[in-house]
Amino acid sequence: MKLVDHFQYGLNSPICLTWELTYACNLACVHCLSSSGRRDPRELTTAEAKGVIDELQRMQVFYVNIGGGEPTVRPDFWELLDYAVGHDVGVKFSTNGIKLDEKRAQQLAATDYVDVQISLDGATAEINDHVRGPGSYATAIRALENLAAAGFGQPKISVVMTRQNVDQLDEFATIADRFGAQLRITRLRPSGRGADVWDELHPTAAQQRQLYDWLVAHGDNVLTGDSFFHLSAYGEALPGLNLCGAGRVVCLIDPVGDVYACPFAIHENFLAGNVRSPGGFQQVWRQSELFTQLRQPQTGGACRSCGFYDSCQGGCMAAKFFTGLPLDGPDPECVRGFGEQALAAREADTLVPRSDVDHSRSARRNSRGPVPVQIGMPGRADGQQVRPDRACETSPLAGIPEDASDSRLRVPVAGG
Amino acid sequence: MSAQADAGFDPDRAYRCSPRVALRPEPFGALVYHFGTRRLSFLKTPQLVAVVSGLEQHDSVHAAIDAAAVDEAQRPAYLRALAGLATNGTIEERQ
Numbered sequence: 226m227k228l229v230d231h232f233q234y235g236l237n238s239p240i241c242l243t244w245e246l247t248y249a250c251n252l253a254c255v256h257c258l259s260s261s262g263r264r265d266p267r268e269l270t271t272a273e274a275k276g277v278i279d280e281l282q283r284m285q286v287f288y289v290n291i292g293g294g295e296p297t298v299r300p301d302f303w304e305l306l307d308y309a310v311g312h313d314v315g316v317k318f319s320t321n322g323i324k325l326d327e328k329r330a331q332q333l334a335a336t337d338y339v340d341v342q343i344s345l346d347g348a349t350a351e352i353n354d355h356v357r358g359p360g361s362y363a364t365a366i367r368a369l370e371n372l373a374a375a376g377f378g379q380p381k382i383s384v385v386m387t388r389q390n391v392d393q394l395d396e397f398a399t400i401a402d403r404f405g406a407q408l409r410i411t412r413l414r415p416s417g418r419g420a421d422v423w424d425e426l427h428p429t430a431a432q433q434r435q436l437y438d439w440l441v442a443h444g445d446n447v448l449t450g451d452s453f454f455h456l457s458a459y460g461e462a463l464p465g466l467n468l469c470g471a472g473r474v475v476c477l478i479d480p481v482g483d484v485y486a487c488p489f490a491i492h493e494n495f496l497a498g499n500v501r502s503p504g505g506f507q508q509v510w511r512q513s514e515l516f517t518q519l520r521q522p523q524t525g526g527a528c529r530s531c532g533f534y535d536s537c538q539g540g541c542m543a544a545k546f547f548t549g550l551p552l553d554g555p556d557p558e559c560v561r562g563f564g565e566q567a568l569a570a571r572e573a574d575t576l577v578p579r580s581d582v583d584h585s586r587s588a589r590r591n592s593r594g595p596v597p598v599q600i601g602m603p604g605r606a607d608g609q610q611v612r613p614d615r616a617c618e619t620s621p622l623a624g625i626p627e628d629a630s631d632s633r634l635r636v637p638v639a640g641g
Numbered sequence: 642m643s644a645q646a647d648a649g650f651d652p653d654r655a656y657r658c659s660p661r662v663a664l665r666p667e668p669f670g671a672l673v674y675h676f677g678t679r680r681l682s683f684l685k686t687p688q689l690v691a692v693v694s695g696l697e698q699h700d701s702v703h704a705a706i707d708a709a710a711v712d713e714a715q716r717p718a719y720l721r722a723l724a725g726l727a728t729n730g731t732i733e734e735r736q
Contacts, residue, residue: 228683231669238665240672240681285665287674287681313663315679338679 232474235520238284239510240474241450243488246274246302247294247480248584251323254346254357256385256426258489259479260417261294262586268480271301273501277478278305280506281314288315288338292488294480294584297324303332310338317342319383321361322368330371334378342381342409343368348396352389356426369404381448383409388425391432394439398447409448410436415547415557416489417580423548433560434459451475455540455556458533471542472497472519476510479582484509486519489543492580526553533561540564549577649734650724652702657735658693666690673731682729689722696732 249264250257269277281289289309296302297320309316317340325333325341333339343365347353350362372380382401384390390397394410401408415423428436437456440447440463451470453463471487478484482500485491497516498509510516528539540556548557549571555563658664665672670684671693684690691709692702699705702723711719726732 228669228685231667234668236667236672285663285672285674287663287665287676288679313676315676338676 229468232468232470233520233522235473235516237511238286239476241290241470242281242286242476242478243290243292244277244478245292245294245480245488246296246305247299249298250293250295250321251298252295252321252358252361253586254361254418255422256346256356256387256413256417256419257585258414258416258419259294259491260580260583260585263584264294265481265584269482269500271304273482274301274305275308277482277500277506278309278312278314280500281309282312284507284510286314288317290342291316291318293319295321295323303329306336306339310336316340317381319344320368321357322365325368325371327371327374330368330375330377333372334375340381341372341377342383343372343406344383344385345397345400346385346387347390348393348400352393355389356385356387356422369400369406373404378405380404380406381409382406383411385413386410386428386436387413388428388432391428391436394436394443398443407446407448409450410452411450412452412541412544414489414541414543416543417491417583418585420547420577420579427558430558430560430562430565433558437463437560455537455558456560457536458560462536468538469540469542471495472516476516478506484513486515487543489541490546491582492546492578494546494578495543524553526551528553528555528563531555531561531563546578547580549575650727651734652706652720652723654702655700655735656696656702656705656723656727656732658696659730659733662731664690664694675730678730680729682731689719692719692723693726693732697735 245259247264247268248259248261250261253262296318299305306316306318315338319342322343333341344357345353345362345365346356347362353362353365354360369380369382382397384397397408413419413423413427433456436453437459440449440453441461444463449463451468454468457463471490475487476484476497477486477488477491478500479491484497484500484506486495486497495515497513500506500509502509523539525534525539528534537556537559539553540559542552544557545552545554548568550557550564550567555567557564557568659675661675661677663674663676664684665674670686671690673682673684684693688709688711692705692711695705695708696702699708702720706716706719723732
């Protein structure tokens with residue numbers, strides 16, 4: 226059996242664990258996969274976060290990808306970073322660079338087992354700031370300058386590929402070279418606020434081909450994670466993991482300790498458990514019903530008869546889910562065009578799922594039309610009532626967004 | 642440096658798993674993490690895991706292969722795999 230076949234059936238511990246430390250963020254990127262903005266009052270405490278690190282050490286998770294929100298705005302971020310590194314859990318953290326001044330850059334340069342990944346979604350301020358907000362390009366570049374000046378070895382520059390920046394791939398590579406950085410490119414998913422802008426920002430079919438050709442020509446030193454395995458159907462498999470790793474080798478721990486199958490799948494359908502529950506993260510990873518199910522052999526569904534199924538594996542689960550496509554059908558960006566057909570064939574009343582976890586600071590754009598107005602206390606689909614957000618908030622409007630397009634926070638139900 | 646290490650791989654000598662390496666048991670064998678290079682790699686059979694973990698107890702790589710009851714026909718493949726592990730620093734000669 227090939228290694229990748231073993232991966233399908235899951236591992237004792239994840240290889241690629243993303244841990245979002247906070248939903249708080251100084252930016253409000255239009256495509257934020259976790260709809261971040263405001264801190265959640267239920268976020269893990271410093272002690273709880275250290276408990277998770279202890280558990281990761283026991284499970285031999287050798288490194289984690291820390292993100293958010295903007296993780297560095299957590300006051301205990303640097304303490305947790307040191308704690309993880311001191312417990313054999315290496316850290317790669319994603320940041321927009323806001324806290325990476327000269328002093329922090331020097332501190333990072335002196336720390337082993339820490340990788341820094343600066344997010345940049347345009348090779349020019351114009352294109353970057355359109356998506357990430359005014360001033361964010363300058364912030365990222367300043368952080369890269371500080372890291373370079375401090376002698377930090379090879380930070381990563383992480384780019385979400387959009388319709389606006391595919392043409393800038395060579396320029397991104399130039400920027401990476403300028404700062405001694407490594408380029409990492411990832412796929413725009415319709416997750417979080419990304420759902421609102423996916424239609425206008427996801428690469429066109431021609432751009433996908435352009436991206437694939439660029440990766441084949443230049444991809445050896447470019448990181449992609451498991452972002453682009455759906456493009457393998459163009460021909461040769463790309464470097465990186467050519468498999469959906471969700472729940473198999475990949476998962477997400479969110480700021481409140483919820484464990485999801487993948488960072489792009491913050492939705493209760495992909496919620497496997499919580500690290501605060503008895504048995505902790507290990508039990509969720511090894512025994513949750515959801516992850517057990519994701520490790521079953523996939524049937525391929527509507528894609529099974531396609532000659533390219535072996536290379537693309539049907540594509541990205543989250544991309545299908547958040548565009549209202551069936552999980553056993555084609556990826557919305559299927560390179561053979563079946564995804565576009567499937568999108569076009571959606572009925573007018575197709576319910577496109579939205580995440581019920583939203584920490585956006587402001588009401589957001591909603592390209593999918595009106596959201597039904599809720600009346601009365603927010604309830605769950607299973608009929609259980611939701612606990613008030615805070616003990617003092619017993620108003621019937623507590624938890625209901627000021628604006629119908631800004632969905633409410635999901636709050637746990639005792640015993641639920 | 643790595644080419645040298647590779648050229649220097651001698652299965653008649655004593656080796657050990659690098660102290661900077663951790664092996665994580667997995668259904669297929671083990672996941673290897675090198676804390677120095679921060680690289681992940683894989684030992685793709687449980688027997689290879691037994692050989693790598695057993696190096697420390699034997700005077701030669703060959704003896705460790707014998708102890709893990711590797712099929713004789715597989716020995717050349719195992720030696721190639723172990724030479725690769727010596728190159729990437731997973732295993733190292735011990736004095």
